[in-house]
Amino acid sequence: MKIDCVYCLEPINENEPKCPHCGKELHYDTPTHHITPGTILNNKYLIGTALGQGGFGITYIGRDVNLDIRVAVKEYFPSGYVNRNNTVSMSLQESATKSRKDFFEKGKE
Numbered sequence: 538m539k540i541d542c543v544y545c546l547e548p549i550n551e552n553e554p555k556c557p558h559c560g561k562e563l564h565y566d567t568p569t570h571h572i573t574p575g576t577i578l579n580n581k582y583l584i585g586t587a588l589g590q591g592g593f594g595i596t597y598i599g600r601d602v603n604l605d606i607r608v609a610v611k612e613y614f615p616s617g618y619v620n621r622n623n624t625v626s627m628s629l630q631e632s633a634t635k636s637r638k639d640f641f642e643k644g645k646e
Contacts, residue, residue: 543574546585546600
């Protein structure tokens with residue numbers, strides 16, 4: 538059965554110990570605040586591993602499933618203002634205070 542490597546999103550055989558395209562081990566522990574690799578957003582973007590994270594967001598390797606091209610998917614995720622526990626839900630939990638919620642919403646605009 539074919540699956541996608543979470544690092545390069547190239548198709549591979551499920552029983553491969555390493556990706557033949559990028560050479561990485563296929564085991565990946567997803568931080569609980571990241572989107573889980575294999576998630577499809579908006580019926581359009583297949584999410585892989587995170588490429589990086591900063592104070593205002595997380596960037597993932599992705600694939601546009603309609604165009605079949607690799608893309609970078611950027612998620613607005615300001616540190617200290619939102620959180621997620623991907624073992625429970627992919628939804629973001631906003632901060633409880635009004636000023637933090639206002640900051641988050643202004644940044645989304």
